[in-house]
Amino acid sequence: MIAIRDLVKHYGRFAAVDGISLEVHPGEIHGFLGPNGAGKTTTLRMIAGLAKPTAGTIVVNGHDLAADPDAAKMSLGYIPDRPFIYEKLTAGEFLAFHGALYGLEAGPLEARIADMLALFELARWKDELVESFSHGMKQRLVMCAAFLHRPRALVVDEPMVGLDPRGARLVKGVFRAMSARGVAMLMSTHTLEVAQEMCDRISIIQKGRIIASGTVDEIRAMGGGGDDRLTAVFLRLTGGGALQEIDEAL
Amino acid sequence: MTVRPFPHLLLPDLLGARNRARRGERGDLRRALLFGGIGLTVGLALYEGSYWVTGHLLDYAELGDYLLRLGLSWLFLTFLSFLAFSGIVTALSTFFLADDLRLLMAAPIAARRLFHARFARTLLQASWMVVIFLAPVLAGIGRARCAPAAFYGAALLTIVPFSMIPVAAGTAATLLLVNTCPARRARDILVLMGLLFAASLVILLRMIRPEQLLRVESLPDLTSFFASLQSPITPLLPSFWAGETLFAALAGRPDWVHAAALWSTALAAIVVLSAASARWHFAGYSRSQDAPRARFTRLAAVAPLARLLPIAPVRRQLLIKDLKIFLRDVSQWSQLLLLLALVLLYLYNFSVLDLQRIPYMSGFLKNLYALVNLGLAGLVMATLCVRFVFPAVSAEGAAFWIIRTSPIGLGDFLWSKFWTGFAPVFALTEALTLAANRFLGVDPVLEAATSLAVALLSVALVGLATGMGARYPRFGGDPGQVAGSYGGVAFMIQAVLLVIVMMALTGWPASVYLLRQIRRAAAPPPVWPLAALCAAAAIALSLWVWLASMRSGVRALERLAD
Numbered sequence: 001m002i003a004i005r006d007l008v009k010h011y012g013r014f015a016a017v018d019g020i021s022l023e024v025h026p027g028e029i030h031g032f033l034g035p036n037g038a039g040k041t042t043t044l045r046m047i048a049g050l051a052k053p054t055a056g057t058i059v060v061n062g063h064d065l066a067a068d069p070d071a072a073k074m075s076l077g078y079i080p081d082r083p084f085i086y087e088k089l090t091a092g093e094f095l096a097f098h099g100a101l102y103g104l105e106a107g108p109l110e111a112r113i114a115d116m117l118a119l120f121e122l123a124r125w126k127d128e129l130v131e132s133f134s135h136g137m138k139q140r141l142v143m144c145a146a147f148l149h150r151p152r153a154l155v156v157d158e159p160m161v162g163l164d165p166r167g168a169r170l171v172k173g174v175f176r177a178m179s180a181r182g183v184a185m186l187m188s189t190h191t192l193e194v195a196q197e198m199c200d201r202i203s204i205i206q207k208g209r210i211i212a213s214g215t216v217d218e219i220r221a222m223g224g225g226g227d228d229r230l231t232a233v234f235l236r237l238t239g240g241g242a243l244q245e246i247d248e249a250l
Numbered sequence: 251m252t253v254r255p256f257p258h259l260l261l262p263d264l265l266g267a268r269n270r271a272r273r274g275e276r277g278d279l280r281r282a283l284l285f286g287g288i289g290l291t292v293g294l295a296l297y298e299g300s301y302w303v304t305g306h307l308l309d310y311a312e313l314g315d316y317l318l319r320l321g322l323s324w325l326f327l328t329f330l331s332f333l334a335f336s337g338i339v340t341a342l343s344t345f346f347l348a349d350d351l352r353l354l355m356a357a358p359i360a361a362r363r364l365f366h367a368r369f370a371r372t373l374l375q376a377s378w379m380v381v382i383f384l385a386p387v388l389a390g391i392g393r394a395r396c397a398p399a400a401f402y403g404a405a406l407l408t409i410v411p412f413s414m415i416p417v418a419a420g421t422a423a424t425l426l427l428v429n430t431c432p433a434r435r436a437r438d439i440l441v442l443m444g445l446l447f448a449a450s451l452v453i454l455l456r457m458i459r460p461e462q463l464l465r466v467e468s469l470p471d472l473t474s475f476f477a478s479l480q481s482p483i484t485p486l487l488p489s490f491w492a493g494e495t496l497f498a499a500l501a502g503r504p505d506w507v508h509a510a511a512l513w514s515t516a517l518a519a520i521v522v523l524s525a526a527s528a529r530w531h532f533a534g535y536s537r538s539q540d541a542p543r544a545r546f547t548r549l550a551a552v553a554p555l556a557r558l559l560p561i562a563p564v565r566r567q568l569l570i571k572d573l574k575i576f577l578r579d580v581s582q583w584s585q586l587l588l589l590l591a592l593v594l595l596y597l598y599n600f601s602v603l604d605l606q607r608i609p610y611m612s613g614f615l616k617n618l619y620a621l622v623n624l625g626l627a628g629l630v631m632a633t634l635c636v637r638f639v640f641p642a643v644s645a646e647g648a649a650f651w652i653i654r655t656s657p658i659g660l661g662d663f664l665w666s667k668f669w670t671g672f673a674p675v676f677a678l679t680e681a682l683t684l685a686a687n688r689f690l691g692v693d694p695v696l697e698a699a700t701s702l703a704v705a706l707l708s709v710a711l712v713g714l715a716t717g718m719g720a721r722y723p724r725f726g727g728d729p730g731q732v733a734g735s736y737g738g739v740a741f742m743i744q745a746v747l748l749v750i751v752m753m754a755l756t757g758w759p760a761s762v763y764l765l766r767q768i769r770r771a772a773a774p775p776p777v778w779p780l781a782a783l784c785a786a787a788a789i790a791l792s793l794w795v796w797l798a799s800m801r802s803g804v805r806a807l808e809r810l811a812d
Binding site: 048049050051052069070071073074076078080082084085086088089093096097098100101102103127129145 | 548563564566567568570571574575578579647648649651652653654655656657658659811812
């Protein structure tokens with residue numbers, strides 16, 4: 001479970017995140033939507049322990065991230081938007097290194113690595129250097145690493161970027177399976193179809209504040225217009241009038 | 251449609267530099283003062299040095315002229331090889347690997363315009379250091395010889411074509427190489443070749459044995475010594491033309507023949523290279539985009555060997571990861587070749603020291619050299635630390651999120667970096683010191699004292715480098731560039747100060763001990779209490795530098811989340 005309360009992040013005078021609260025329950029896939037620069041990635045980075053909140057609390061599976069960061073991180077998986085990994089390690093070496101960081105024993109770790117590489121269709125690349133991987137393959141390798149230690153909560157930033165349709169379907173399937181096993185997932189995405197298809201609940205963030213939260217149907221109802229597609233609702237809630245201007249400019 | 255001339259393509263670099271200069275950041279003034287101060291000091295030293303040498307050569311009339319001419323030719327010959335190599339490496343980046351090429355190659359830019367813009371960038375990047383070095387040297391020579399104002403104009407008009415020729419040759423070599431093997435592989439080959447070249451150059455210069463000039467009995471050999479100096483200077487090389495042009499300009503005579511040779515060769519090189527680039531650049535660029543399966547060494551022995559070490563599993567994995575990444579990156583480990591050459595020279599120099607020439611002083615001198623050896627070992631250690639230990643945190647690069655999101659403390663991470671750096675630095679410098687002391691036949695007490703001092707220095711300098719590397723990380727930078735950053739220079743200054751203090755703390759009791767040995771009588775102050783006091787001070791200082799640096803490094807890493 002992921003619970004954040006009154007989370008604030010200031011960069012100088014600029015409030016990137018301005019007092020947001022949300023909960024992601026076990027087995028729930030929670031979509032985190034918002035326009036560019038709304039504060040999605042900053043929030044996810046704070047939950048992952050990459051950025052320190054200016055105020056507020058983050059609790060991961062009962063562990064306060066500020067008070068007990070190691071325990072909180074031990075039960076959390078993180079998939080960043082850009083898959084930067086050690087280019088001079090092979091996929092197998094990278095996963096072995098990553099697993100050891102989470103205290104996995106060598107024997108079971110080997111088996112788990114084989115399982116994960118097979119699951120994400122990277123088994124035949126196990127002994128190849130990461131530097132020869134495509135963006136999509138690196139993204140899948142990062143996902144292997146995130147699931148390696150069987151986290152009970154997962155923070156995912158733009159999971160579908162760079163994935164081909166087959167890879168995207170694979171990832172959706174894995175996420176659904178993990179959700180069925182009780183993993184709490186907070187996922188930011190710009191692909192509203194993905195959010196509509198996969199998420200149990202959705203929060204929309206704009207200018208650092210959550211402006212709407214609920215199930216997909218509840219969000220549709222909040223849009224208030226006749227068009228019930230999530231894209232139309234999202235644009236109405238976040239100021240999509242600009243689209244008309246684009247049309248005129250073109 | 252208006253086609254803008256090629257300098258338009260340099261605008262992003264110029265605007266980027268202007269914006270960086272405009273955007274004030276904390277510590278900018280400190281950095282400017284530090285680097286400006288160092289640059290100014292080096293520039294002044296070069297100016298004064300060349301002025302002093304040229305002034306003294308004036309006393310030797312024709313021989314002085316000959317030596318100055320020889321010196322100018324050697325100076326330009328050295329820069330010629332440096333510029334050619336620098337041109338190869340820079341061209342690889344500017345013509346084939348730079349990120350902005352994706353934008354430029356997709357834009358409707360004529361091949362020649364792109365070539366001219368890229369060559370101008372290559373020329374500036376490859377030659378700025380040479381120009382900065384040459385300017386004070388030539389100014390010093392000009393002042394000593396009371397050269398007319400035309401000399402300085404001639405210097406400018408000589409340096410420009412002189413730089414263009416080797417950089418064009420280097421670019422041509424890169425064009426050829428990239429068209430025969432993939433650019434990323436070519437980079438590894440070039441780096442390796444360059445370092446082997448540098449290592450052999452260092453050894454070659456040592457083999458000329460300049461110390462023979464100091465021996466009276468070797469005077470008849472002076473002519474053969476100068477002949478060996480003269481041999482690489484050929485009238486067919488641009489370095490000779492540059493030297494001759496400037497030597498003539500010193501006397502106020504224009505040397506049109508050599509100046510014309512320089513300019514015509516430079517312009518011809520650009521015309522030919524431009525045509526070659528129009529023909530082969532795109533093919534090479536296209537090859538450089540191929541991503542074949544990377545070839546690499548498996549390094550299967552690393553993990554089993556690491557398992558023998560009595561360390562925690564997480565630290566062991568960090569060690570294995572660091573070692574594999576280091577050993578698979580040619581640009582990293584190949585620098586060890588140069589280091590190996592320097593170490594061999596270091597030991598060779600001690601083995602050929604002829605202390606018996608001053609029999610009554612040889613006992614004292616060899617022990618004095620033990621202290622010099624300590625200082626040199628300290629400097630070797632500082633160099634090793636700034637190049638390999640200081641960039642250790644930065645080397646995590648964009649993948650540092652993996653460590654920061656994992657359940658290991660940043661303290662554990664930094665301490666792992668410390669131990670990974672400490673073991674090889676300590677082993678190498680301690681072995682160097684012991685071997686050099688054995689060559690000298692140093693007093694056993696002094697040998698033990700310098701060994702202890704090296705051990706303490708290793709702890710302190712590796713700790714200082716690790717801690718400062720965490721305080722001034724550059725996650726996007728090349729490790730070589732990280733070493734030359736503000737933090738790297740600040741580390742070197744502190745490291746040199748620490749080495750001097752440690753030399754003083756070892757040298758003071760050692761000199762008292764040695765004087766007593768020579769006089770064979772007790773001399774105030776008493777040796778052993780003084781030695782104990784100095785040893786305690788050295789231990790306390792080393793431990794303080796070590797632990798305080800590591801603590802501040804861990805705190806700095808924790809602050810990254812802010």
